[in-house]
Amino acid sequence: MTDSPSDQMVPFNYPATEQRPEAVQFGAVRYDDAFRWLEEDADPDVALWQRAQDDLSQAYLAGLPTIERFAARIKAIGETDDVTVPTFAGGRWFKRHVPADQDLAVVEVGTSPTEPGRRVIDLNAMRTDEPLTLSSFVPSPDGRKAIFAWTAGGREEPDVQVIDIDTGTILVDGLPHGKPQNYAWLPDSSGFIYFAIDAALAGERPLYRVTLDQPGTVTAEDVTADHPVVRPIMCADRRHIVLSVDHLAPHLDYILDTQDIAGGNGGWRPFLKGIPGIFRGDILGDHFLAITDDGAARGRLVSIPLATPTQRETWKEIVPASDNVLAFVMVTGDRAVLLEWVDTYSRLRVIGKDGRFEGEIALPGRGMVNGFGANMVLPTMVDPMARAAEGEILFVFSAFDQAPALYSANLATREAKRVSEPKHRLDVQVRDLDCRSADDARVIYHVVARADLDLSKPQPTVITGYGGFNVTVAPGWLGTQWAAWIEAGGVVALAHLRGGGEHGTPWFEQGRMKLKQNSFNDVHAIAENLIARSITASDRLGVTGGSNGGVMASAVAVQRPDLYRASIPVVPITDVLARVRDPITMVSSLDYGDPADPEMAEAIHGWSPYQNVRDSLAYPALLIDCGANDPRCPPWHGRKFAARVQQASTGTLPILLRVRADAGHGSVGKAQKIRQSADNLAFFAEQLGLATKDGGR
Numbered sequence: 001m002t003d004s005p006s007d008q009m010v011p012f013n014y015p016a017t018e019q020r021p022e023a024v025q026f027g028a029v030r031y032d033d034a035f036r037w038l039e040e041d042a043d044p045d046v047a048l049w050q051r052a053q054d055d056l057s058q059a060y061l062a063g064l065p066t067i068e069r070f071a072a073r074i075k076a077i078g079e080t081d082d083v084t085v086p087t088f089a090g091g092r093w094f095k096r097h098v099p100a101d102q103d104l105a106v107v108e109v110g111t112s113p114t115e116p117g118r119r120v121i122d123l124n125a126m127r128t129d130e131p132l133t134l135s136s137f138v139p140s141p142d143g144r145k146a147i148f149a150w151t152a153g154g155r156e157e158p159d160v161q162v163i164d165i166d167t168g169t170i171l172v173d174g175l176p177h178g179k180p181q182n183y184a185w186l187p188d189s190s191g192f193i194y195f196a197i198d199a200a201l202a203g204e205r206p207l208y209r210v211t212l213d214q215p216g217t218v219t220a221e222d223v224t225a226d227h228p229v230v231r232p233i234m235c236a237d238r239r240h241i242v243l244s245v246d247h248l249a250p251h252l253d254y255i256l257d258t259q260d261i262a263g264g265n266g267g268w269r270p271f272l273k274g275i276p277g278i279f280r281g282d283i284l285g286d287h288f289l290a291i292t293d294d295g296a297a298r299g300r301l302v303s304i305p306l307a308t309p310t311q312r313e314t315w316k317e318i319v320p321a322s323d324n325v326l327a328f329v330m331v332t333g334d335r336a337v338l339l340e341w342v343d344t345y346s347r348l349r350v351i352g353k354d355g356r357f358e359g360e361i362a363l364p365g366r367g368m369v370n371g372f373g374a375n376m377v378l379p380t381m382v383d384p385m386a387r388a389a390e391g392e393i394l395f396v397f398s399a400f401d402q403a404p405a406l407y408s409a410n411l412a413t414r415e416a417k418r419v420s421e422p423k424h425r426l427d428v429q430v431r432d433l434d435c436r437s438a439d440d441a442r443v444i445y446h447v448v449a450r451a452d453l454d455l456s457k458p459q460p461t462v463i464t465g466y467g468g469f470n471v472t473v474a475p476g477w478l479g480t481q482w483a484a485w486i487e488a489g490g491v492v493a494l495a496h497l498r499g500g501g502e503h504g505t506p507w508f509e510q511g512r513m514k515l516k517q518n519s520f521n522d523v524h525a526i527a528e529n530l531i532a533r534s535i536t537a538s539d540r541l542g543v544t545g546g547s548n549g550g551v552m553a554s555a556v557a558v559q560r561p562d563l564y565r566a567s568i569p570v571v572p573i574t575d576v577l578a579r580v581r582d583p584i585t586m587v588s589s590l591d592y593g594d595p596a597d598p599e600m601a602e603a604i605h606g607w608s609p610y611q612n613v614r615d616s617l618a619y620p621a622l623l624i625d626c627g628a629n630d631p632r633c634p635p636w637h638g639r640k641f642a643a644r645v646q647q648a649s650t651g652t653l654p655i656l657l658r659v660r661a662d663a664g665h666g667s668v669g670k671a672q673k674i675r676q677s678a679d680n681l682a683f684f685a686e687q688l689g690l691a692t693k694d695g696g697r
Contacts, residue, residue, distance in 0.1 A: 012056070012646075012652075012654055012655070014053070014056065014646050014655070015049060015052035015053055015056065017035070017049065017643045017646065017647065018037075018045075019034040019035070019647075020034060020035075020036070020037045021033070021034045022034075022036045022037070024036065024577075024578070026577040026578075026580070026595040026596070026601040026604075026605070027595060027596065027597060027598035027599075027600070027601025027602065028598045028601065028602065029577065029601045029602060029605045031611070033578075034644075034647075035639075035640045035643045035644060036578070036640075038636060038639040038640050038643055039578065039581065039636040039639075039640065040636075041634075041635075041636065046636075046639070049639070050635070050639060050657070050659055053639075053642060053656075053657040053659075054657065054658060054659050056656065057623070057656040057657055057658045058658070060654060060656060061623075061656075061658075061679045061682060061683065064682040064683065064685070064686050065682075065686075066488075066681070066682045066685045066686070066690075067678050067679065067682035068678075070484055070488075070677070070678040070681040070682055070685070071674055071675065071677075071678035073484045073487070073488075074480055074481065074484050074674050074677050074678055074681075075674055077423075077424050077480050077483055077484060078100070078423055078424065078480065079098055079423075079480060079670060079673075080373070080403035080404065080422075080423045080424045080477065080479065080480045080483065081372075081373030081374050081398075081403070081404055081477060081479045081480065082097060082098050082373060083097075083372065083373040083396050083403075083404040083405065083406060083420070083423075084096050084097070084371070084372045084373070084396070085371045085372065085385065085386045085394045085395060085396055085406065086113045086386075086394065086406075087137075087138075087139050087386065088113075088386070088387065088388045088389065088394070089139040089140065089141055089142070089143040090139070090140070090141065090142040090143020090144060091111075091143060092109050092110070092111065092139070092143040092165075093109070093110050093111065093112060093113045093117065094107060094108070094109050094120075094137065094139050094143075094146070095107065095108050095109075095110070095113065095117060096108075096121075096134060096137060098670055099124075102124045102670075103124060103131065103669040103670045103671050104122075104123035104124045104127060104131060104132055104133075104134075104669055104670075105121075105123050105133075105134040106119055106121060106122045106123065106124070107119070107120045107121035107134070107137050107148075108120060109143075109165060113388075113394065113406065113408070113419055114406070114419055114420055120146070120163075120165060121134065121137065121148060123150060126150070130152040130153035130662050131152070131153065131154075131662055131668040131669040131672065132150050132151065132152055132668070133150060133151045133152075133154065133664075133668050134149075134150055135149045135150055135151050135156070135158045135181075136148070136149035136158070136160075136181070136183060137149075138183045138185065138192075139165070140185050140189035140192075141185055141187055141188070141189050141234075141238065142189040143165065144164065144165055144166065144189065145162055145163065145164055145165060145171060145189060145212070146162070146163055146165055147160065147161075147162055147183045147185075147192060148160070148161050148162070148163055149161075149180070151664070153628075153629045153662045153663070153664065153668065154627050154628070154629040154630060154662065154663045154664020154665065154666070154668050155629045155631065155664055156179065156584075156631045156632070156664060156665070157178050157179060157631075158179075158180065158181075159174070160172070160174060160175045160180055161173055161174070162192075162210075162212065162215070171212055171215055172210060172212070172215045173215075175194070175196075175208075175210070175218065176218055177196035177198055177199055177208070178198045179196060179197045179198040179584075180194045180195070180196050180208075181194065181195055181196075181197060182194060182195040182230070182231045182232060184232035184233060184234050184241055185234065186241075186258060187234065187238045187239060187258050188258075190211055190212060190213070191209060191210050191211035191212055192209070192210055193207055193208070193209050193221065193232045193241065194207070194208055194210070194232075195207060195208075195229075195230050195231060195232065196208055197228065197229065197584075197587075200225070200228045200229070200230070201228055201583050201584075201586075201587075204220075205220040205221065205223070205224060206223075206224075206225055206228075206230050207220070207221035207223055207230065207232065207243070208220055208221065209221055221267075221268065222267055222268060223243065223254055223268045225243075225245045225253065226245065227245050227246040228587060229245075229246060229247040229587070230243055230244065230245050230246075231243070231244040231247065231250075231381070232244075232256075235282055235283040235331075236282050236283055236284070236330070236331035236332060236387070237283045239257065239258055239259055239283075240255055240256065240257055240258070240283055240306075241255070241256040241258065242254070242255050242256075242271060243255070243256070243268070243271075244280065244380075246590075247380055247381045248380060248469055248470045248508075248590055248591070249278045249380070249470065249505070249508075250278060250279060250280050250380050251272060251273070251275070251277070251278065251279055252271050252272045252279045252280070252281075252288075252290075253270065253271060253272065253273040254268045254269065254270060254271055254273065255268070255269060255270075255271035255306075256268050256269075257269075270310075271309055272290075272304075272309055272310070274310075275294075275309075275310060275312075276294055277292045277293050277294030277295075278291075278292060278293045278294075278380075278505060279291070279292050280328070280329075280379065280380065281301075281329050282329055282330055282331040282336065283306070283331060284303075284331045284334075284335075284336055284353060285334075285353060286305065286306050286307070287303045287304060287305055287306065288303070288304045288305075288306060288309065289301060289302075289303055289304075289318065289329050289331065289336055289351075290302050290303075290304055290329075291326045291327075291328070291329055293504065293505040295321065296320070296321030296326075297321070297504045297505055297506050298321065298322065298323065298324060298325045298326065298503065298504035298505075299321070299325060299326030299327075299504060299505075300317060300319055300320055300321045300326065301317070301318040301319035301326060301329060301338065301351075302315045302316065302317050302318060303315065303316040303317075303318055303355055316355065318351065318355045319338065319351075319357075324340045324341060324342050324347070325340060325341040325501075325502070325503060325504050326338065326339075326340055327339045327340060327341055327377070327379045327384070327472070327501075328379040328383070328384050328385070329351075330383065330385055330387065330393065332387045332388075332390060332391055332392065332393060332411065333390045333391035333411065333412075334352075334353045334391075335350055335351060335352055335353065335358070335391065335411040335412070336350070336351040336411075337349070337350055337351070337361070337385070337393055337409070337411055338350075338351060339369055339379070339384060339385065341472070341474075341502065343432070343444070344444060344446075344472075344474065344475050344496055344502050345366045345367065345368075345475055346363065346367060346368050346369040346397075346474065347360065347363070348360065348361040348363065348369060348395075348409070348416075349361070350411050350414055358414065359414045360414065361409045361411075361414045361415075361416050362414070362415075362416060363397060363416065364397060364399075364402075364407075364416070364418070365399050365402070366399060366475070367397055367398055367399030367400070367402065367475065367476050367477075368397065368398050368399070368474035368475060368476025368477070369384055369385065369395050369396070369397055370384045370395070370396050370398075370404075370474065370476065371383055371384045371385060371386060371395065371396060372396060372404075373396055373398065373403075373404035373477065373479075374479065375398070375473060375474050375475070375476040375477060375478060375479070375494075376466065376471055376472070376473055376474070377471070377472040377473075377474045377501075378471055378472070379472070379501070380470055380501070388408060391410060391411050391412055392408055392409065392410050392411065393408065393409050393411065394406065394407070394408050394419070395407055395409070397476075398422070398476040398477035399475075399476060399477065400426070400428055400430050400446070400448045400475065400476070400477070400478065401425055401426045401427070401428050401430075402422045402425055402426075402477065403422040403423045403424040403425065403477050403483075404422065404423075404476070404477050405418055405419070405420050405421060405422040406418075406419040406420040407419060424480075424483060426450075426483055426486060426487070427450065427451040427452075428448050428449060428450060428451055428486060429448075429449055429450070429451050429453070429455070430446060430447070430448055431446065431447040431455075432444070432446055433445055433446070433447060433529070433533075435525045435526055435528070435529035436525060437498075437518065437521045437522045437524075437525040438518075438521040438524070438525065439518065439521070441498065441510070441518070441522070443495070443496065443497070443498075443522045443525055443526060444496045444502075445463075445465075445493050445494060445495045445496060445526050445529075446475050446493070446494045447461075447491060447492070447493050447530075447535060448478065448482075448486060448491070448492045448493075448494065449486060449490075449491045449492075450486055450487065450489060453489060453491070455491070455534075455535050456534060457534060458531075458534060458535065458536045458537035458540050459489070459490070459491045459535060459536055459540065460489070460490045460491065460536070460540050460542075460684070460685070460688035460689055460690040461490070461491040461492070461493060461530060461535060461536035461540060461541050461542070461688070462485070462490065462491070462492055462493070462541075462542040462543065462544055462684055462688070463493045463495055463523060463526055463527060463530075463541070463542070463543045463544075464478075464482075464492060464493070464494060464495065464543070464544050464545055464549070465494065465495030465496070465497045465500075465523065465545055465549060465552065466497065466499075466500055466545060466547075466548055466549045466552070467495070467497025467498060467499040467500050467511055467519035467522065467523075467545075467548065467549070467552055468497075468499040468500065468511065468512065468519065468548035468549075468551070468552075468591050469499070469500075469548055469590075469591050470499075470500065470501040470508045471500055471501055471548075472500055472501040472502050473494060473495070473496060473497075473500060473502065474502075475494065478492055478494065480677065481677035481680065481681060484677070484681060485681050485684070485690075488681075488685070488690060489690060489691075490681075490684070490685070490688070490690050491535065491536065493526060493530060493535075495522065495523060495526050497511060497519045497522045497523060497552070498510045498511030498515075498518045498519050498522055499511025499512050499516070499518070499519045499548075499591065512591045512592070513591070513592070513593045513600070513603070514593070514599070514600070514603045516591075516592060516593075516603070516604075516607055517606065517607050519552060520552060520555045520556050520559060520607065523543065523552060523556045524556060524559070524560055524563060527541060527543070527556075527560075527563050527564065528563070538562065538563055538564065538565065539565050539688075539689075540565060540688045540689055541563070541564050541565055541688070542564060542565060542566040542567060542568070542684050542687065542688055543556055543557065543564050543566075543567050543568075544567065544568040544569070544570065544680070544684075545569070545570065546570035546571055546666070547570070547571050547572070547632065547633060547665065548573075548588075548591070549570070550569035550570045550571050550572025550573070550625075550633065551569070551572050551573050551574070551576070551609065552569075553567045553568060553569040553570075553572065554567070554569040554572045554574050554609035554624075554641060555607055555608075555609045555612070557569075557609075557619065557620050557622060558609050558612050558613050558614075558619065558645070559607075559612065561617055561618060561619045561620055564620045565620055565621065565653075565687050565688055566620050566621040566622070566623075566653075566683065566684060566687035566688060567620050567621070567622055567623075568622075568623045568624075568625060568680050568683060568684070569609075569622070569624055569625070569638075569641075570625045570680075571625065571626055571627055571630055571632070571633040571665055571666065572609070572624065572626075572633060572637055572638065572641070573585065573588065573633050573637050574608070574609045574610045574624075574637040574638065574640060574641035575608060575609075575610040575611070575637055575640055575641070576592055576595075576604050576607075576608035576609075576610075577595045577601065577604055577605065577608055577611065578595075578610075578640075579595075579637075580595055580596070582631075582634055584631045584632055585631075585632060585633065585634065592604060609641060610637075610640055610641050610644055613641075613644045613645055613648050614648060615647075615648045616648070616650050617648065617649065617650060617651075618649060618650050618651030618653070619645050619648070619649040619651055619653070619655065620653060621653035621654050621655070621683070621687045622642070622645060622653075622654070622655045622656060623654075623656045623658060623679070623680065623683045624638040624641055624642050624655075624656065624657050624658065625638075625658045625660070625676065625679075625680070626638035626657070626658065626659045626660070627659075627660055627663035627664045627665060627666065627667075628659050628660060628661050628662070628663060629662070629663065629664045630663070630664045630665045631664070631665070632665045633665060635659045638657050638659065639657065639659075642655060642656070642657035653687070656683075658679065660672065660676065
């Protein structure tokens with residue numbers, strides 16, 4: 001192909017799609033939906049239509065001139081973002097990884113965080129007809145037992161066992177709930193507490209307990225919540241468990257003193273229930289160190305006496321509000337470590353028991369601290385660092401030019417040491433840029449390109465981002481897929497969109513519910529700014545994202561088809577009104593709003609991708625990438641969206657639907673991930689005019 005995109009393409013001969021108009025209503029919103037029949041997975045006509053669409057997409061992708069080059073390069077680079085902080089328990093290290101010569105994950109136990117250990121779990125040996133995903137592996141505090149959960153084919157209905165690490169004996173085989181998660185061991189390793197989202201969505205109690213001396217008995221905890229998602233967390237004192245309610249804006253409603261239970265003196269009691277603000281933190285001595293947005297848009301750190309948590313006059317401010325975002329605090333020994341974001345980049349500082357800063361842990365560069373290799377940080381849901389031996393922490397660090405590597409830090413000396421080597425490095429140029437959105441909000445983004453690439457003239461560029469659910473997209477390693485793209489001469493623009501957690505609570509609030517359109521306006525502003533800076537042009541500009549980012553990639557493509565040449569929405573929700581049929585997907589109402597609410601139905605109707613496809617427009621090239629077994633963003637969203645855009649578009653660019661068998665909310669296994677990445681890069685290369693030779697060099 002040439003190094004510039006061409007519109008001289010033959011129109012696609014898409015599979016015939018019958019229109020069956022059906023009147024639908026959400027709140028006060030009424031319209032005829034011609035493709036509602038495509039929502040039905042069990043309909044044989046739907047299965048045949050989907051297979052025909054997928055066959056067309058696979059044939060097109062297989063014929064792209066760069067696909068095998070990208071596949072080979074991705075395989076050669078390796079699984080760079082497959083780095084996860086090991087768990088330290090009972091003097092043992094538990095490490096999960098995907099071996100170089102295998103497709104699926106294993107778990108090893110050993111005496112070091114880096115040396116090979118004894119294999120405890122091997123999904124490759126367990127695999128039958130479907131690839132398996134390790135959904136949870138949680139060692140007990142004594143390091144002798146572990147909760148082990150796995151799923152098949154991308155389905156999120158885990159099989160759960162508790163195993164004896166030394167003998168392999170199964171101590172618990174199965175739980176009575178279909179979707180258990182968020183496991184917290186009791187400090188004495190005698191049992192554990194877990195959250196059952198299927199029970200919570202059914203209006204039942206959300207928390208359940210298993211004790212190993214009665215493995216067949218599961219009892220409901222005497223606690224209720226005003227939110228469908230809760231997370232029990234064992235604190236650093238190995239005595240208390242706090243209950244974090246709401247995974248987007250957590251508040252610590254209850255606390256459990258396990259020593260009181262042992263003495264027969266109580267159970268769960270209210271902690272910060274009813275106190276305004278978001279809270280997350282850890283116990284240091286007889287105080288709870290809490291990051292809160294109460295009185296601080298980007299967070300402040302307060303010390304709350306355990307004896308008087310609701311008496312605000314007893315609180316002590318440790319770190320006042322500033323322009324920096326306080327993301328996470330963890331206690332180990334007699335110190336705490338604070339993770340902050342300074343202009344989106346990570347910083348670690350140590351706090352002594354007296355509440356004073358002792359200094360900064362020097363990181364190896366400007367980048368990202370996280371608990372795993374991917375550059376999405378979810379401190380409200382997943383801890384971005386872990387305790388090691390007392391007084392030490394482990395974390396993953398990466399940067400735009402350095403693949404993730406494992407680091408340890410001693411809080412007393414504040415010295416960070418690299419525990420493992422980065423699997424890959426890139427010679428890149430990075431530009432930290434900003435622009436103004438439609439309402440004049442300042443939006444930050446980063447441009448990453450090969451060091452020798454001329455950014456004074458338009459280059460094939462892809463915007464990627466998320467912009468939802470208080471999730472932070474951090475300036476760290478972009479993954480093997482984008483490493484291959486950058487090496488080949490492509491540009492990536494990493495966007496910090498409203499709805500995310502990059503700039504504190506207001507940033508999150510300004511991109512959700514009735515303000516969701518702000519997220520998409522931010523993308524449009526970045527696109528226009530990239531073009532104004534001559535880094536790219538509209539015919540060389542693509543956009544992509546997964547899950548909520550797939551919503552974004554779908555929405556911006558139909559809102560501004562003039563601005564983007566190509567879009568790849570990965571596992572998107574596209575009919576945001578009709579998602580009411582799926583209980584798990586409806587949890588997204590926490591960010592998008594409930595279609596049963598008349599005002600929210602109107603707001604959603606204004607931006608939902610499916611409803612905003614307009615007839616007789618030339619739409620960007622689309623590769624709608626879905627997982628056949630995805631429970632969060634079911635593939636019927638992709639089916640309806642593809643049908644509607646194929647019908648409406650007057651252009652000749654491809655509108656493709658790819659539904660990956662044995663996949664869920666993401667690829668399952670190394671081989672599947674390589675193929676998906678190669679598909680996506682080859683599609684962008686074809687549409688954005690990226691000519692590659694020998695993998696881009």
